[in-house]
Amino acid sequence: MSFSLPTFSSPIICETNNNHYNSHALDAAYIKRAADLADKSAGFTSPHPNYGCVLASSAAGNVRVVGEGFLYAQGTKPAELLAVETAGEFSKHATAYLNMEPGDCPGDHIAVSALLKGGVERVVIGIRHPLSHLRGNAIRALRSEGVQVHVLGEDLQSKFFQEAIKLCQLVNAHLIYRVASRVPFSVLKYAMTLDGKIAASSGHAAWISSKQSRQLVFELRGRSDAVIVGGNTVRKDNPKLTARHGGGHLPTRIVMSQTLNLPEVANLWDVSEVSTIVATQRGARKSFQRYLASKGVEVVEFDILNPRDVMEYFYDRGYLSILWECGGTLAASAISSGVIHKVYAFVAPKVIGGKNAPSPVGELGMVEMSQALELVDVCYEQIGPDMLISGFIQPIPDLAPIIPSVNETSVIDPSVTPYEASIIFFYKTWDPYGAFSNFSPHPIQMPDENGDYLTWSSVEHYYQASKFLGVEDPSAKECFENIKSAKSPEEAARMGRKLQRQCPHLVRPDWDSVKVDVMYKALKCKFSIYPHLNSMLLSTAGSVLVEASPHDLFWGGGREGEGLNYLGRLLMQLRSEFLGESSTENSCLRM
Numbered sequence: 001m002s003f004s005l006p007t008f009s010s011p012i013i014c015e016t017n018n019n020h021y022n023s024h025a026l027d028a029a030y031i032k033r034a035a036d037l038a039d040k041s042a043g044f045t046s047p048h049p050n051y052g053c054v055l056a057s058s059a060a061g062n063v064r065v066v067g068e069g070f071l072y073a074q075g076t077k078p079a080e081l082l083a084v085e086t087a088g089e090f091s092k093h094a095t096a097y098l099n100m101e102p103g104d105c106p107g108d109h110i111a112v113s114a115l116l117k118g119g120v121e122r123v124v125i126g127i128r129h130p131l132s133h134l135r136g137n138a139i140r141a142l143r144s145e146g147v148q149v150h151v152l153g154e155d156l157q158s159k160f161f162q163e164a165i166k167l168c169q170l171v172n173a174h175l176i177y178r179v180a181s182r183v184p185f186s187v188l189k190y191a192m193t194l195d196g197k198i199a200a201s202s203g204h205a206a207w208i209s210s211k212q213s214r215q216l217v218f219e220l221r222g223r224s225d226a227v228i229v230g231g232n233t234v235r236k237d238n239p240k241l242t243a244r245h246g247g248g249h250l251p252t253r254i255v256m257s258q259t260l261n262l263p264e265v266a267n268l269w270d271v272s273e274v275s276t277i278v279a280t281q282r283g284a285r286k287s288f289q290r291y292l293a294s295k296g297v298e299v300v301e302f303d304i305l306n307p308r309d310v311m312e313y314f315y316d317r318g319y320l321s322i323l324w325e326c327g328g329t330l331a332a333s334a335i336s337s338g339v340i341h342k343v344y345a346f347v348a349p350k351v352i353g354g355k356n357a358p359s360p361v362g363e364l365g366m367v368e369m370s371q372a373l374e375l376v377d378v379c380y381e382q383i384g385p386d387m388l389i390s391g392f393i394q395p396i397p398d399l400a401p402i403i404p405s406v407n408e409t410s411v412i413d414p415s416v417t418p419y420e421a422s423i424i425f426f427y428k429t430w431d432p433y434g435a436f437s438n439f440s441p442h443p444i445q446m447p448d449e450n451g452d453y454l455t456w457s458s459v460e461h462y463y464q465a466s467k468f469l470g471v472e473d474p475s476a477k478e479c480f481e482n483i484k485s486a487k488s489p490e491e492a493a494r495m496g497r498k499l500q501r502q503c504p505h506l507v508r509p510d511w512d513s514v515k516v517d518v519m520y521k522a523l524k525c526k527f528s529i530y531p532h533l534n535s536m537l538l539s540t541a542g543s544v545l546v547e548a549s550p551h552d553l554f555w556g557g558g559r560e561g562e563g564l565n566y567l568g569r570l571l572m573q574l575r576s577e578f579l580g581e582s583s584t585e586n587s588c589l590r591m
């Protein structure tokens with residue numbers, strides 16, 4: 001998604017003549033910069049809430065940017081901390097510009113603490129956090145510490161701010177739509193000729209759009225949790241659906257196929273680089289399901305295969321953003337199901353004709369042109385010889401909440417998840433109990449095989465690297481080091497799983513019998529050294545903790561509870577140990 005965000009080549013330096021007009025213009029400009037920064041990690045890590053922070057200081061009459069930062073991935077340093085670290089002592093008395101209200105792991109205050117410790121005097125925020133369990137918390141915390149907080153559109157009204165607010169909404173459109181519609185943010189992308197065809201009547205489609213356009217498609221894929229196609233596209237195009245941008249995030253490939261009438265040989269069945277999930281009708285072609293599973297392809301059955309049920313499933317898997325690159329039939333079904341939010345149409349200056357040539361969207365049941373879906377916030381961009389027309393089928397929801405009063409002091413209890421109160425599900429770090437996730441940004445210190453303590457950026461880094469600990473082979477030591485220095489928990493997990501799959505001989509031979517204990521020790525460290533995590537864990541006493549990963553059936557709970565939920569079980573055992581109710585020697589988890 002290419003935003004026409006203003007980019008600032010050099011720090012913005014403006015004379016402040018204390019004119020009210022300038023200060024609004026300046027606030028708007030810095031907020032736009034923060035939104036621009038927030039978008040920087042797109043394509044390099046899986047989609048996550050995007051944060052950018054600009055610190056500006058008006059020492060000696062000139063307003064000068066003294067620090068900037070953006071969140072690189074879930075579980076890495078918050079933008080605010082990075083900006084304060086860059087600014088050093090210049091953060092004192094500075095103003096912080098944030099595209100979105102800080103949203104630390106619930107119970108954490110890393111971002112807010114960074115601003116307070118940095119001595120920031122004023123904070124300007126583009127939009128409040130869309131997640132209800134986070135919204136308003138950081139604003140309240142900053143205000144309770146005497147920091148002046150201005151939220152655009154609430155505390156600051158001006159014509160300058162409309163565009164800035166829009167950019168802040170756009171850079172987190174995936175999060176906003178997910179919250180408002182409880183399905184991932186879905187973008188329908190297609191390439192078509194000037195006369196509206198996505199292939200010749202023979203089905204041949206390579207290529208309609210130009211190399212430059214296809215390069216942008218790779219970027220769009222890199223920004224997505226998954227790319228989804230129908231069975232027909234698999235049969236006709238045998239697509240790879242990889243981002244091919246030389247590194248960075250690779251989206252999962254999803255195939256929706258009712259009948260599983262799919263070829264045995266297909267690029268999508270090669271899961272060496274990135275996973276593939278096939279969504280099908282319950283009971284379809286069991287033998288072919290087994291064949292796909294034997295190739296490492298995950299098959300998920302649905303009672304009635306339809307876009308909404310599939311999207312609700314991927315909502316549960318924590319997906320924020322999905323790119324639909326499907327044919328007209330599935331595109332129409334997805335639009336009719338109301339799960340498509342945005343459209344990217346690449347129009348090539350070509351005419352192919354063909355009365356049977358397929359078009360981008362099949363039957364929507366509309367008989368009058370007045371029924372046509374009118375896009376809003378439409379952008380027109382020339383990409384090489386092609387024209388990219390993009391816009392929203394559904395306008396960005398305005399989550400502007402009932403504005404709590406400025407001195408509203410009631411502390412919002414972390415909302416219990418929408419499931420039964422006695423069960424607490426956690427998965428993504430931004431979930432209400434996201435701090436229980438192994439991706440949470442809580443470094444731990446663990447002993448290596450010589451008893452020397454090493455610092456690990458997250459539990460995930462430590463767990464994945466432990467697979468290769470103590471194996472003599474030099475390549476195993478290299479795996480260990482590479483995982484330890486991975487830039488985010490997601491990359492550590494991707495590296496560890498891929499190396500385990502591709503080089504099983506490098507994994508310590510006793511891994512299956514020690515992995516639970518390895519995890520337990522890491523969790524014990526994490527929930528011992530962070531008092532607020534310890535109290536959060538103890539506060540769940542009496543509830544069942546379930547890691548809501550529907551695909552990791554060992555550590556997670558699975559979609560219908562078929563998973564072993566070892567992570568939830570270890571956390572509950574740890575909770576008991578801390579509560580003094582039991583000790584590990586009589587643990588129910590003895591291997």
Ligand SMILES: Nc1c(N[C@@H]2O[C@H](COP(=O)(O)O)[C@@H](O)[C@H]2O)[nH]c(=O)[nH]c1=O
Pocket residue numbers: 190191205206207208209210213214217229233237238239240241242325326346
């Ligand atoms: N022909 C065509 C597209 N076709 C789409 O791209 C898929 C092939 O992706 P890959 O195997 O990764 O190259 C194909 O299945 C269809 O969804 N896309 C475009 O941007 N422009 C084009 O001209």
